[in-house]
Amino acid sequence: MIASIRGEVLAIIDNSVVIDVGGVGISTLVVERTLQTLSIGSKATLHTSLMVREDSLTLFGFEDTQERDLFVLLQTVTGIGPRVAQSILNTLTVSDLRNAIGNESAAALEKVSGLGKKGAARIILELKDKVSGVNQRISTGESGWQSSISAALSGLGFTGREIDQAISSVAVTALDQPLEEKLRVALLNLQSPQSRGGTRG
Structure with a gap:
């Protein structure tokens, strides 16, 4: 890639x-x-x-990884392809898009050309839980590395609960490591059988 x-x-x-x-x-x-x-x-x-x-x-x-990760995340929604995902980000900033999804503001999403009410509703339904976890952590003033890992894991489709668990693991075992190592530890934590059983079981 x-x-x-x-x-x-x-x-x-x-x-x-x-x-x-x-x-x-x-x-x-x-x-x-x-x-x-x-x-x-x-x-x-x-x-x-x-x-x-x-x-x-x-x-x-x-311009940044948060915008790219949202672009990827949008395409996990039924009926949303790369062109529509780009159109959404062309209309709404990363912050505005997160707020629109987190606050279930269909009107903001409907401003996107070609999306329509059904498309806006699907985005809110399928992404609200994933995006709201990121919004909550940002609003409480998390540090830079936590924000970066949150955005990356959210882009990979993990839930807010899973991301919180992974970040807690990183804070305990890899706090002094570079960002790349922190992300590796977070992914290893999420891939472990215990983690999958605890968060999805």
Whole structure:
């Protein structure tokens, strides 16, 4: 998986940007907010998600991992594909989207072109528990590493309860470790039989 790309902006075409990565121009679809921060000749770093189809490879780029993880999470909802997920993030910021889902504000989601009432209702129904756990931890002022791990695990589909358990495990066993090691410990905790039995049993 291509997790991120970094390099000089070679071109900006409609809603995509071409970035020179080691001499190869890589075209990446981005939301309008990201597009406005880029200019030809400038250096850019984008966190990415690669969509693989039988006849195409499409790379979507985002300013930060939280936006990318929400993009991935949105696609776990029935009927939501990458184009609609990008349209949602093009209309709503990460914060606004989390609040809309957590507060069950269908009206905010219905502003997204092509989503409609049924699509908005499905997003709220299927993601409310996953997103509300992240919102609660952010509102209580958790530290930076906890926020990063929360966003990553939420993007992988874990529930708020599972994420809380994983973060508690990291705080006990890997508090002084780098973020990558903290995330590894969190995932190992969630993959253990005891963890699965305790949270899903």
